[in-house]
Amino acid sequence: xxxxxxxxxxxxxxxxxxxxxxxxxxxxxxxxxxxxxxxxxxxxxxxxxxxxxxxxxxxxxxxxxxxxxxxxxxxxxxxxxxxxxxxxxxxxxxxxxxxxxxxxxxxxxxxxxxxxxxxxxxxxxxxxxxxxxxxxxxxxxxxxxxxxxxxxxxxxxxxxxxxxxxxxxxxxxxxxxxxxxxxxxxxxxxxxxxxxxxxxxxxxxxxxxxxxxxxxxxxxxxxxxxxxxxxxxxxxxxxxxxxxxxxxxxxxxxxxxxxxxxxxxxxxxxxxxxxxxxxxxxxxxxxxxxxxxxxxxxxxxxxxxxxxxxxxxxxxxxxxxxxxxxxxxxxxxxxxxxxxxxxxxxxxxxxxxxxxxxxxxxxxxxxxxxxxxxxxxxxxxxxxxxxxxxxxxxxxxxxxxxxxxxxxxx
Amino acid sequence: xxxxxxxxxxxxxxxxxxxxxxxxxxxxxxxxxxxxxxxxxxxxxxxxxxxxxxxxxxxxxxxxxxxxxxxxxxxxxxxxxxxxxxxxxxxxxxxxxxxxxxxxxxxxxxxxxxxxxxxxxxxxxxxxxxxxxxxxxxxxxxxxxxxxxxxxxxxxxxxxxxxxxxxxxxxxxxxxxxxxxxxxxxxxxxxxxxxxxxxxxxxxxxxxxxxxxxxxxxxx
Ligand SMILES: Nc1ncnc2c1ncn2[C@@H]1O[C@H](COP(=O)(O)OP(=O)(O)O)[C@@H](O)[C@H]1O
Ligand SMILES: [Mg+2]
Numbered sequence: 067x068x069x070x071x072x073x074x075x076x077x078x079x080x081x082x083x084x085x086x087x088x089x090x091x092x093x094x095x096x097x098x099x100x101x102x103x104x105x106x107x108x109x110x111x112x113x114x115x116x117x118x119x120x121x122x123x124x125x126x127x128x129x130x131x132x133x134x135x136x137x138x139x140x141x142x143x144x145x146x147x148x149x150x151x152x153x154x155x156x157x158x159x160x161x162x163x164x165x166x167x168x169x170x171x172x173x174x175x176x177x178x179x180x181x182x183x184x185x186x187x188x189x190x191x192x193x194x195x196x197x198x199x200x201x202x203x204x205x206x207x208x209x210x211x212x213x214x215x216x217x218x219x220x221x222x223x224x225x226x227x228x229x230x231x232x233x234x235x236x237x238x239x240x241x242x243x244x245x246x247x248x249x250x251x252x253x254x255x256x257x258x259x260x261x262x263x264x265x266x267x268x269x270x271x272x273x274x275x276x277x278x279x280x281x282x283x284x285x286x287x288x289x290x291x292x293x294x295x296x297x298x299x300x301x302x303x304x305x306x307x308x309x310x311x312x313x314x315x316x317x318x319x320x321x322x323x324x325x326x327x328x329x330x331x332x333x334x335x336x337x338x339x340x341x342x343x344x345x346x347x348x349x350x351x352x353x354x355x356x357x358x359x360x361x362x363x364x365x366x367x368x369x370x371x372x373x374x375x376x377x378x379x380x381x382x383x384x385x386x387x388x389x390x391x392x393x394x395x396x397x398x399x400x401x402x403x404x405x406x407x408x409x410x411x412x413x414x415x416x417x418x419x420x421x422x423x424x425x426x427x428x429x430x431x432x433x434x435x436x437x438x439x440x441x442x443x444x445x446x447x448x449x450x451x452x453x454x455x456x457x458x459x460x461x462x463x464x465x466x467x468x469x470x471x472x473x474x475x476x
Numbered sequence: 477x478x479x480x481x482x483x484x485x486x487x488x489x490x491x492x493x494x495x496x497x498x499x500x501x502x503x504x505x506x507x508x509x510x511x512x513x514x515x516x517x518x519x520x521x522x523x524x525x526x527x528x529x530x531x532x533x534x535x536x537x538x539x540x541x542x543x544x545x546x547x548x549x550x551x552x553x554x555x556x557x558x559x560x561x562x563x564x565x566x567x568x569x570x571x572x573x574x575x576x577x578x579x580x581x582x583x584x585x586x587x588x589x590x591x592x593x594x595x596x597x598x599x600x601x602x603x604x605x606x607x608x609x610x611x612x613x614x615x616x617x618x619x620x621x622x623x624x625x626x627x628x629x630x631x632x633x634x635x636x637x638x639x640x641x642x643x644x645x646x647x648x649x650x651x652x653x654x655x656x657x658x659x660x661x662x663x664x665x666x667x668x669x670x671x672x673x674x675x676x677x678x679x680x681x682x683x684x685x686x687x688x689x690x691x692x693x694x695x696x
Pocket of ligand 2: 520521522642
């Protein structure tokens with residue numbers, strides 16, 4: 067019977083050409099949607115190196131230019147800046163915040179977490195001069211106490227790095243793979259890619275991952291530099307005891323104001339920042355899904371109309387089949403099977419085109435075989451389901467006619 | 477073999493009710509060749525369709541091989557159509573997208589049968605109607621007479637006991653009609669029961685018995 071249906075579909079291929087083309091296009095759209103969704107899912111599964119539960123982020127604003135410049139000059143000349151009681155402002159924040167009951171760690175970073183911003187630079191190996199474009203993030207020693215920032219080799223920053231000949235850096239696994247394939251990166255030297263800058267870095271550790279934008283950030287090589295305790299802080303990450311709720315924010319604010327009351331502070335739980343970041347990053351996917359749904363409903367209406375017409379046009383043939391022994395069920399399944407088979411032709415052609423993507427690797431690591439299989443399976447199921455739904459009613463109606471009605475149907 | 481008792485059939489269209497068949501009693505015995513004659517619109521096709529279980533009567537009873545057809549399920553009726561009856565229509569009703577051989581095979585598709593056996597039976601049926609050479613043609617590459625012979629091969633491929641033919645020569649010129657008639661006579665001689673609707677008195681003379689219908693009723 068399958069062979070028989072194949073023959074029929076094949077003989078009617080020219081009549082079904084437009085319909086197949088429509089199904090092919092619909093498949094491509096659904097494939098793209100599924101691939102993007104699958105890619106998001108894959109990214110979501112990857113480690114971020116970030117923890118958000120019972121973590122708060124404080125951003126500081128209102129530092130005036132002069133003060134910033136002062137600090138920068140002090141850092142560059144490697145002299146201690148004399149501040150209130152000779153204590154650096156970073157240290158003052160540490161002390162003030164540690165006084166809060168339940169405060170586990172305070173760390174300082176230079177770009178916000180779960181936020182759109184990212185900064186990048188080009189770095190190069192001191193030995194081979196091989197260059198690489200990397201994301202950079204500046205973090206204080208305490209940042210390594212974050213439970214999800216897992217070291218796979220070496221160590222994080224600590225006091226022994228003070229006054230080291232080379233500035234210590236930690237890199238992520240992706241960077242280790244790209245710049246030091248098959249080598250141990252620990253102890254290797256890097257330099258900034260500008261002939262004027264003499265700064266050189268030494269790799270002291272490798273972390274699994276650090277993606278400051280959160281789960282949906284693409285994976286790219288990342289370089290982590292050490293926060294200088296003499297500089298002015300701009301973002302603080304506070305890790306509090308489990309079970310702490312937002313009422314702590316008032317207390318945090320009080321302590322912050324004790325250090326500098328002229329600066330402005332924004333306190334936000336990271337869990338909330340993460341939620342809103344995920345929502346923001348999902349917008350393109352949602353837009354694509356809405357567009358696809360719209361397009362698919364158009365395709366479905368079109369498909370239904372065409373199937374309705376095609377089925378009507380061949381009712382005498384179906385009547386003949388009934389007359390020579392087909393049951394109503396045979397007719398019903400024949401129409402559905404023909405539609406699914408036609409559908410699979412279109413999908414096969416589309417897949418033949420799409421398989422070039424992972425085969426040629428034009429999309430790099432955006433599309434691997436797993437993602438391709440996932441997206442093509444999902445898209446095939448969706449298109450077949452649409453086909454099936456559109457074929458059900460015409461098939462049912464054709465199968466209800468008595469043989470005589472069908473044979474003489476005009 | 478076939479026994480119709482008090483069969484009636486009405487058609488309703490746009491508030492007009494047509495009594496297509498009115499209290500028909502008819503018996504056809506095994507091996508008979510019965511011709512049904514009558515003016516156009518008198519109910520001949522309706523009668524043939526009811527005999528062949530293509531349509532259900534409004535009232536009355538049908539017995540086939542001594543079995544009374546009561547509330548037969550769709551699949552039971554389909555099985556009878558497939559195995560007990562063979563149909564030939566005035567307009568052939570061949571499937572134009574299928575080759576001659578595939579058209580002939582069609583009734584066997586609705587039986588459990590290996591593909592090779594189906595093919596062998598279809599070839600044998602085509603040989604009987606003398607169309608072996610046209611096996612791989614499509615129906616519209618054949619003349620009307622040849623198409624009707626393909627239809628005969630299709631009706632006979634499942635070796636039914638009863639062949640029902642509704643004006644089988646109606647769309648054919650006299651020479652092609654004669655060819656088709658000789659095929660039917662050969663089949664009847666080989667033991668197949670035939671009920672044929674015809675307008676042609678000459679053709680009807682070949683049959684054992686002529687049943688005349690007028691306005692939905694049998695006349696003697
Ligand atoms: N499907 C139908 N709907 C309504 N009336 C029908 C239908 N089929 C047949 N009839 C009517 O029933 C009568 C008998 O038709 P039919 O059996 O086809 O006659 P015949 O084959 O003798 O020419 C005619 O009056 C015809 O108009
Ligand atoms: Mg008629």
